[in-house]
Amino acid sequence: MFRRTRFAFACLLLTLACAVAWAADGPGKAAVSSAHELATDAGVEILEKGGNAFDAAVAVSAALAVVEPESSGAGGGGFWLLHRASDDFSVMVDGRETAPAAATEDMYLDEEGGVDRDRAINGALAGGIPGAPAAWVHIAETYGTLPLSDLLAPAIRLAEEGFPVDAKYQALLNWRAHVMKRWPETAAIFMPGGEVPAIGDTIRQPDLADTLRALAEKGRDGFYAGEVARKLVDGVQATGGLWTLEDFADYEVVEREPVRTSYRGYELVTAAPPSSGGIAIGQMLEIVEPFDLTGMSRADRVHVLAEAMRRAYRDRALYLGDPDFVDIPTGMLLSENYAAGLRTTLRLDRATPSSMLAADPDRLGKESSDTTHFSLIDSQGNMVSATLTVNLPFGAAYVPPGTGVLVNNEMDDFSAKPGEPNAYGLIGFSANAIEPHKRMLSSMSPTIVIGDDRTAVLGTPGGSRIITMVLLGILDFIDGNGPESWVSLPRFHHQYLPDEISIEPDALSDAEIEALEEKGHTVTVRNRTWGNMHGVMWNRETGELEAAHDPRWNSGGAVVVDIDAK
Numbered sequence: 001m002f003r004r005t006r007f008a009f010a011c012l013l014l015t016l017a018c019a020v021a022w023a024a025d026g027p028g029k030a031a032v033s034s035a036h037e038l039a040t041d042a043g044v045e046i047l048e049k050g051g052n053a054f055d056a057a058v059a060v061s062a063a064l065a066v067v068e069p070e071s072s073g074a075g076g077g078g079f080w081l082l083h084r085a086s087d088d089f090s091v092m093v094d095g096r097e098t099a100p101a102a103a104t105e106d107m108y109l110d111e112e113g114g115v116d117r118d119r120a121i122n123g124a125l126a127g128g129i130p131g132a133p134a135a136w137v138h139i140a141e142t143y144g145t146l147p148l149s150d151l152l153a154p155a156i157r158l159a160e161e162g163f164p165v166d167a168k169y170q171a172l173l174n175w176r177a178h179v180m181k182r183w184p185e186t187a188a189i190f191m192p193g194g195e196v197p198a199i200g201d202t203i204r205q206p207d208l209a210d211t212l213r214a215l216a217e218k219g220r221d222g223f224y225a226g227e228v229a230r231k232l233v234d235g236v237q238a239t240g241g242l243w244t245l246e247d248f249a250d251y252e253v254v255e256r257e258p259v260r261t262s263y264r265g266y267e268l269v270t271a272a273p274p275s276s277g278g279i280a281i282g283q284m285l286e287i288v289e290p291f292d293l294t295g296m297s298r299a300d301r302v303h304v305l306a307e308a309m310r311r312a313y314r315d316r317a318l319y320l321g322d323p324d325f326v327d328i329p330t331g332m333l334l335s336e337n338y339a340a341g342l343r344t345t346l347r348l349d350r351a352t353p354s355s356m357l358a359a360d361p362d363r364l365g366k367e368s369s370d371t372t373h374f375s376l377i378d379s380q381g382n383m384v385s386a387t388l389t390v391n392l393p394f395g396a397a398y399v400p401p402g403t404g405v406l407v408n409n410e411m412d413d414f415s416a417k418p419g420e421p422n423a424y425g426l427i428g429f430s431a432n433a434i435e436p437h438k439r440m441l442s443s444m445s446p447t448i449v450i451g452d453d454r455t456a457v458l459g460t461p462g463g464s465r466i467i468t469m470v471l472l473g474i475l476d477f478i479d480g481n482g483p484e485s486w487v488s489l490p491r492f493h494h495q496y497l498p499d500e501i502s503i504e505p506d507a508l509s510d511a512e513i514e515a516l517e518e519k520g521h522t523v524t525v526r527n528r529t530w531g532n533m534h535g536v537m538w539n540r541e542t543g544e545l546e547a548a549h550d551p552r553w554n555s556g557g558a559v560v561v562d563i564d565a566k
């Protein structure tokens with residue numbers, strides 16, 4: 001008996017030792033995938049200096065703010081999902097923008113009570129209080145190992161020396177150029193000579209370099225107090241915005257417990273509110289879990305997924321907002337029982353019209369635009385999945401003089417009027433109404449999927465479509481595929497209203513579209529693709545890392561590097 005106990009105890013110790021060794025055992029290499037080669041290089045530079053994944057994440061974020069100004073920036077915000085391997089700890093660093101203290105529920109309504117779309121997205125009034133710089137400082141101080149000045153050095157260099165214009169910058173600038181021209185300061189930086197630059201032209205941002213240098217030298221106060229804050233606030237107020245120095249002093253990064261759910265043996269760690277992404281993804285997976293998605297025809301699979309999307313986006317509109325302001329029934333939305341109830345209304349042969357799912361009448365949606373995502377893993381198995389944004393391309397298109405900082409237009413992610421669609425065709429109600437200091441609801445869904453055999457880090461920009469793109473990526477990973485496959489998948493999307501499945505060009509065959517229409521779906525073939533997904537995967541069985549960038553734009557940088565940082 002005693003011998004058996006001793007034997008059992010020895011086995012237990014061995015198992016524990018193996019578990020600890022396994023947990024502490026990283027891939028021995030690192031992988032970085034971001035929307036810009038130069039930002040990926042910045043991450044690699046920091047890893048080579050001995051930094052960990054969290055240090056690298058700050059360097060990549062700051063570099064993206066310089067070389068991909070159409071997508072994210074020091075004037076914007078984001079969510080950084082961190083996973084620390086040594087103690088299996090995950091956290092979402094919420095650097096989302098907040099509404100200024102002077103914001104009011106009806107601030108974008110015109111005299112007739114309609115939403116003034118121009119004021120909601122263009123110019124200083126559209127900007128929330130930036131969260132990105134505070135998040136960089138927080139991540140560096142709390143989870144990093146190198147000084148902030150080291151982490152910001154590549155970004156400062158890129159701002160000073162300049163970066164070459166690529167096709168994505170040019171395409172998105174073409175879209176926003178008419179607004180950018182309203183403010184000479186903006187045009188002078190991003191459209192030298194008043195023209196959309198040619199591919200290969202150099203964009204230099206000396207003022208932004210100074211702003212980043214102040215942050216590097218003084219930490220948080222370098223941006224949220226002193227000269228930089230004063231210039232930002234003065235510029236915004238001079239052009240009709242509401243920012244104050246108190247708003248800057250009050251801005252806080254929030255650490256949030258990620259949404260956790262499981263699907264077919266994999267653990268999902270994903271974005272918490274004020275992102276709607278994690279809850280919606282969890283809800284959709286719960287709805288579709290009993291279906292044999294891989295065994296059914298492609299049209300049926302699209303149908304089942306679109307029905308799950310429709311239901312999750314209805315709940316997004318009804319229930320989700322900043323968790324510090326509204327009570328979100330997270331437990332209910334993610335429960336098996338709730339999903340089972342929604343499933344009983346899902347017919348395999350017919351689409352459920354959104355109007356029968358109760359909320360609000362038909363609305364017209366619009367195409368989405370820009371934001372950025374990067375995924376990375378270091379040699380020890382620390383991971384970062386981060387989605388960052390200024391909202392529309394080049395944000396609100398306004399740069400407060402002397403700062404080089406593009407103001408975001410994240411305020412448009414609030415519901416400016418109940419049931420009225422925003423730039424992404426998303427509707428919302430009181431849960432996402434504008435209130436002072438509140439964070440606007442987001443769709444950004446940085447995600448980590450952890451399995452015994454393989455782990456995925458993924459995410460993408462794409463406005464309201466982010467959530468469904470990440471869902472499709474997760475399902476593809478769980479089907480056994482790697483990042484090259486997730487980032488290239490043809491995309492389809494349903495967001496409750498408008499009541500349609502929108503698809504990328506050539507995503508479905510004519511026969512598949514017909515089969516969906518026979519079930520009662522409206523299928524809209526868009527004339528352009530969407531998203532810019534960046535993913536990395538760690539195969540724990542082979543020890544291999546893979547990294548991939550979305551083929552839709554050719555500017556991404558995805559690398560696996562032999563750096564065994566300690």
Ligand code: DON
Binds near residue numbers: 389392413460
């Ligand atoms: O937070 C959000 O959901 C939006 N501001 C993201 C915007 C976006 O992804 C635009 N990109 N295509």
